[in-house]
Amino acid sequence: MKWSIVFLLISVQVFSQKIIWSDQQKLEWSNFKSKVKTMRNPDVVAYTHCGWEYSSTVSSDPSVPVKIKITTIFREDKSWKDPKRINDYALLHEQKHFDIAEIYARKLRKEVMEHIKTSSDYNKNFKIIYNRILNEYKDFQIAYDRDTQNGMNKEKQAQYNASIAEALETTK
Structure with a gap:
């Protein structure tokens, strides 16, 4: 019985085409699986579709405690890249979009x-x-x-990288 539950959980994670934010796992270009360019701006190298999911247990009894789970996710099937223009620097910019989603999920939590x-x-x-x-x-x-400028301004990108890292640290 345990094996079937573990397999089911692994299957759901593998086939769900979403990544749950973790400071141990960083995005890779292979995670950007959409073939549809969702941005009209020709300067955009990639698009990161990320945000939150939440679930709640709410009772009809107004005095019952409620449980709410908020998860930061990256949607592989809705995230796009221009394979001719990708590089590590652009991937870092996209990772920061995902990190920003986690910062605001922490604020929400x-x-x-x-x-x-x-x-x-x-x-x-x-x-x-x-x-x-x-x-x-x-x-x-x-x-x-x-x-x-979508990561093209290296000085501003470096400033944001530092402030995002600091925010992740202070909102743990």
């Missing part, structure tokens, strides 16, 4: 832990907190690409 204890709290506050953090996350991702 923190707010959820502080403000959502019961099913009633969840029903009243989760969408508000989620949408606020999501908007902050989207704004930061846009600023990151704009400021670094």
Whole structure:
């Protein structure tokens, strides 16, 4: 019985075409599996489709404690690369997009832990907190690409690399 459960879990992970964020696993170009170029900008070398998934156990009894799991994911089937222009430097830029998603997932987890204890709290506050953090996350991702010129501005990229690494460290 144990083997079938382990196999099932491995199968789901292998065939799900998503990677769960871990500081032990970095993206590789082979993870970018979409054949469809999703960006119109000709200067873009790759597109990283990342964000969060969450699951919750909410009771109809408003006083029951709620459990919420928030996971940062990278979608291989929706992430694209121009194979003629990829390099390690561009891959680092894309990894930082994934790292930014984890930073904001940590912010979301923190707010959820502080403000959502019961099913009633969840029903009243989760969408508000989620949408606020999501908007902050989207704004930061846009600023990151704009400021670094999609990774082409090496000085700005180095600044973001340092600030992202610091944020990952301080939000552990």
